[in-house]
Amino acid sequence: MATYHIETYGCTSNRGESREIERALRDGGHRPAPGPDEADVAILNTCTVVEKTERNMLRRAEELADETAELVITGCMALAQGEAFREAGIDAEVLHWDAVPEHVLNGECPTVTPDVDPVLDGVVGILPIARGCMSNCSYCITKFATGRVDSPSVEENVAKARALVHAGAKEIRVTGQDTGVYGWDTGERKLPELLDRICDIDGEFRVRLGMANPGGIHGIHEELADVFARNEKLYDFIHAPVQSGSDEVLEAMRRQHRVGKFREVVETFDDRLDEWTLSTDFIVGFPTETAEDHERSMELLREVRPEKINVTRFSKRPGTDAADMKGLGGTIKKERSKAMSELKMQVVGEAYGSMVGTEREVLVVEEGTADSVKCRDGAYRQVIIQRAGERGIEVGEFLDVEVTGHNTVYAFGEPV
Known part of the structure; x- marks a missing residue:
């Protein structure tokens, strides 16, 4: 998906949650649509204070379901009375706030389109460094919108980063479909140079590297880890979505890495950095995933213990090769997603618990x-x-x- 429309009802807390959802979508390359009828997905953040409010929420949900391609309902009424939307026959996904970005992104690469320029949101500067992707994942629809990678020069991106710092950015988020392949279209692997150059800009700020597929960064992972080690401005954080702990599933997904490459990236960063955050993604219930494949994913999660984990239930996207595969039942996907989500909370909780007292x-x-x-x-x-x-x-x-x-x-x- 490339465009979204979000509506928020209720208290300040709901507005804050919508802001977090929108930031995650924008950080993933998605952009707001002029209205629900022009959006790929509409998100309704609901309130449930009184009965009249609930009736209004149901009516608005019905309207949005008719106006947009896909509807996601979240917020207080969705959590407390989610069955009311199903009983009303509304075709929508009813999700917790935290699950909305993961559902919309669907394990796919971010969709950075040609008209996306650097954005300053408060003190956060969002810097898209390239468009397009070198991958051909069987489940991903965004590749049809973005094409092959197109990398502006290092000098051009550094100039954009400098402008963001001068405008007041204290955190620069380097984004793209796959930041690890920045420069591949020019025959050079330029990400380490770019990060060094951005960190050399005068000013007090931090830099966060956005999603980099394991297959993309594996060829530069040692050089990249050295860049992190020598630059204090660079958050010690990488987002490398492994998607599965099974090589057989990764092959069916047409991912450009196998589990061994992912482990090598993690081990290299473990060697270079005293404390760092690994963020990764898992797609649960891919059509070819067996019970043994799922257990391999669970074992990998227990082994590498990422500090941030996105768990997404597989859903078919029209026009992709995976859409033609015979899918797993919804109950199986739900059970596997629940098991992994429970393990996720345990692993992440231990990571944050270890920080107490420091x-x-x-x-x-x-x-x-x-x-x-x-x-x-x-x-x-x-x-x-x-x-x-x-x-x-x-x-x-x-x-x-x-x-x-x-x-x-x-x-x-x-x-x-």
């Missing part, structure tokens, strides 16, 4: 809810500081904090 520098990235702010440490792990307003803490500040607790997928910190 001190670290964080960047205040954005406002949270109830007078809190969301921060990122050097490994791009999220730290929440509460009572920020009364303490005079502002977005864009760098602070030293002590981690005092955690809530599975983020930590709590107190200024030192």
Whole structure:
């Protein structure tokens, strides 16, 4: 999918959740549509305060289901009374807030289109460094929209990054369908040079590298790990979506890597960096996935223990080769997704639990809810500081904090 429309009803908390959903979609290369009738997906973030509100939510859901290609319903009514939408015959996916971006992205490469320019969102600068992809995954529809990789020069991207810093960016997010193949179309692997050059820009800011497929970065993973090790401005974070722990499934997916290459990338970063965050994705229930394949994925997750994990249930996309495969039943996909999601929460919770009692520098990235702010440490792990307003803490500040607790997928910190 390339375009989205999002509507939000209810309280400030709901608006904050919609902002997080929208940021994740924009970070993945998706862009807002002028209206629901022009969107590939509409997202309805619901409220359920009184009966009248619930009736309004049902009516609006019916309207959106008729106006758009696909409807996703989330928010309070979706979580508390999700069956009401099904009973009303509304054709929609009913999901928790956190699951919306993963569902929309569907395990595919981000869709960065030719009209996407650098964007400054608060203190976060989004920098698309290239368009297109070198892969031909059997389940991915975005390749039809983006084509082969097209890489602007290092100088052009550095100039865009410098402009973002001068405009006030404190965090630059380097994005693309597959950042690891930046420069392949010119015959050179330019990502390490680009990251070095961006980090050399004057100013106090941080840089986060966006999604890089394991097959794309494997050829430069040692050089890339050295770039991370010598640049303090670069978050010690990589997003390398493995998608499956089974080589047979990866072959059917037509992924350009096998599990061994993924492990080599992880081991190299383990050797070079004292503390870093691995983000990865798994597609559960691919048509050829057997019970043994699924267990291999579970074993890989237990082995490498990523600090951030996206679990997506396979869904067919029209025009892709995987759409013609005989799929697994919904119950099987649901059970496997539940098992992996439970393991995910255990693994991520342990990672954040290990932070408690440590001190670290964080960047205040954005406002949270109830007078809190969301921060990122050097490994791009999220730290929440509460009572920020009364303490005079502002977005864009760098602070030293002590981690005092955690809530599975983020930590709590107190200024030192």
